[in-house]
Amino acid sequence: MRKVLFLVVIIAIVFIAGCKDEEDVGKDNEKGDDKNAAYALTGLSADGATDNRMVAVMVNNHPKARPQTGLSQADIVFEMLAEGNITRFLALYQSELPDVIGPVRSAREYYFDLAQGYNAIYVHHGAADFINQKMKDKGIDHLNGSLYDNDGNLFKREVFRKAPHNSYLQTDAIYEIAEEKGYDVTATYESLPFLETDAEIAGSPAPKVTVSYANNPNEMIQYIFKEDSGTYKRYNGEQQTVEMDTEEPIEISNVFIIEASHQVIDQEGRRAIDLESGGEAYLLQNGVMQEIQWENRAGRIIPVKNNKEVPFVPGKTWVNVIPQQPGLQDIVTISID
Numbered sequence: 379m380r381k382v383l384f385l386v387v388i389i390a391i392v393f394i395a396g397c398k399d400e401e402d403v404g405k406d407n408e409k410g411d412d413k414n415a416a417y418a419l420t421g422l423s424a425d426g427a428t429d430n431r432m433v434a435v436m437v438n439n440h441p442k443a444r445p446q447t448g449l450s451q452a453d454i455v456f457e458m459l460a461e462g463n464i465t466r467f468l469a470l471y472q473s474e475l476p477d478v479i480g481p482v483r484s485a486r487e488y489y490f491d492l493a494q495g496y497n498a499i500y501v502h503h504g505a506a507d508f509i510n511q512k513m514k515d516k517g518i519d520h521l522n523g524s525l526y527d528n529d530g531n532l533f534k535r536e537v538f539r540k541a542p543h544n545s546y547l548q549t550d551a552i553y554e555i556a557e558e559k560g561y562d563v564t565a566t567y568e569s570l571p572f573l574e575t576d577a578e579i580a581g582s583p584a585p586k587v588t589v590s591y592a593n594n595p596n597e598m599i600q601y602i603f604k605e606d607s608g609t610y611k612r613y614n615g616e617q618q619t620v621e622m623d624t625e626e627p628i629e630i631s632n633v634f635i636i637e638a639s640h641q642v643i644d645q646e647g648r649r650a651i652d653l654e655s656g657g658e659a660y661l662l663q664n665g666v667m668q669e670i671q672w673e674n675r676a677g678r679i680i681p682v683k684n685n686k687e688v689p690f691v692p693g694k695t696w697v698n699v700i701p702q703q704p705g706l707q708d709i710v711t712i713s714i715d
Contacts, residue, residue, distance in 0.1 A: 417473035419453035421572030421692035430472060431565045432498035433552055436489060437467040438481040441596050443543040444614065445622040448479035450629070456492060456679075457599075458699040459640065461647035463592030468492055472567075480546035481539065482523055485509050488651040490518050495677020497565050499556050503533065503545045506648075519561040521552065570678070571689040579691075584667035586713040587660075589635065589698050599698070601633050603665040610662065612696065631693025633662040634681060635710055636672040640701040651699060653679065658706055663691045667712060 415424040419432075437446055439457070449455060452469035460466040460483075468489045469479065485505035490513055493500035503523030505513070513520055523545055526532040532551040536544045553563040573579075587610075589599040596615040603610050609629040612619040619628045636659040639652040659672040661681050670683045679697060681688040700709045 416569065416572075416692075417453065418567035418569045419470060420473050420694065421569065421690065422473065424473070426473075428472075429564045429566060430475075431553075431556075431561075431563050432470055432472045432496055432567070433475065433549070434489075434493035434496065434498035434500050435469045435471070435479050435547060436483050436485060436500075436502040437469050437479065438483040438543055439465050439467055439614070440543055441615065442539065443481045444617070445620050445625075446480065447546065447622045448476040449619070450621050450626050451476045452694070454695045454697065456489075456697045456699065458488065458651060459591060459649060459701070460486060461649070463594060463597050465591060465597070470496060470498060475549050475552075477549055478546050479549060481543050482533070482545050482547050483542065485513065485520070485522075486648065487512055488649075488653055490516075490520065492653060492677075492679075493520075494518055495674070497567070497677075499552065499561060499563075501547055501552070503527075503542075519556070519559075521555060521559075523547070526555075571680070571687040572692050573689040575692075577689075579663050579666045579668070581666040581668040582712070583665065583714050584662050584712050585665050586715075587633065587635075587662060587667075588711040588713070589700065590709055590711070591700070601630065601662065601696075603662075605665070608664060609693065610696075628696075629694065630696045631663065631691040632695040633660075634672070634679070634695060634697045635660040635662070635700060635706065636679065636697065637700050637702045637705050637709075640703075653699070656682075657702060660706060660710060661688060 415428050416422060417424055417428060449469060451474040452471055453473050454470040456468040457465045466483060482503040485502040487509060490500045500518055500520040523533045528535040532548055532555055534546050534548055536546055556563050585603045587601045591597045600613040601610040607629060609631055610633050612628045620626060637657050641650045643650050654674050656671060656673040659670050659681060661668045661670055670681050670688055673680050673682050
């Protein structure tokens with residue numbers, strides 16, 4: 379009888395412990411504590427929340443705005459022409475959010491369409507009236523620095539640069555102000571496609587790549603592959619792209635160069651860029667280039683080949699959007715020496 383009673387007690391203890399373990403796992407899942415979680419835009423293991431909503435910031439790339447602040451911590455940076463031959467950046471942040479980002483510049487439609495495609499809060503400083511109206515019509519969740527200009531909370535004007543190259547985003551205030559405006563500050567994201575660790579990449583050697591948006595040396599961009607880090611370093615106007623305060627270099631695991639139709643739409647030189655139709659592309663990873671295509675899939679710019687997604691190497695990505703005319707072969711130069 380004692381043996382039977384002892385066995386019953388043991389079974390009860392095991393059952394209760396099992397229920398508790400299941401309850402704990404349920405609580406962990408509710409909190410989003412997934413030991414195998416990775417960030418959607420980098421594919422790297424998460425060491426923090428993965429449901430914080432992405433933030434997309436318009437960053438100035440005028441020569442008087444270089445070097446910038448906060449670009450090294452962006453998960454993805456889109457580089458596109460604004461007016462003339464000077465590019466501007468849309469920097470997407472989720473896995474990391476630096477304290478300060480900038481200088482921040484004004485909005486353009488193809489930038490905020492991208493931000494919306496990635497379900498990010500779009501941050502800019504200023505916009506033409508028709509651009510403001512388009513953001514309102516499209517329901518773009520955005521924070522306009524001209525409404526918070528030098529308020530010391532969301533934006534600060536720095537004295538070491540002159541306007542319009544001196545407005546810096548203070549990121550601590552982003553989510554608080556976004557909530558006040560009724561925007562979601564958390565979101566669930568589907569991961570981009572990523573390679574398995576140490577997977578081999580087939581392609582042509584591409585240790586040095588030059589992207590010539592113009593004949594002006596200041597607007598010539600180079601990516602140079604470094605064997606020791608397995609990443610590309612970026613140069614703009616023959617100067618390495620680094621963080622202003624720390625001189626930390628930008629390190630890029632994927633350089634994705636895509637061609638798209640560009641049109642000048644007004645006397646100010648503003649452009650329309652077609653980021654919907656897809657087209658030809660180069661993808662550079664681990665010192666190797668693949669000739670592929672790109673597609674807009676559910677708002678995100680994805681590398682594809684034979685209609686299948688081509689995976690990224692886990693890490694940071696830089697996307698250069700260039701005019702379809704003259705196109706990749708004229709604007710991009712691959713050097714192997």
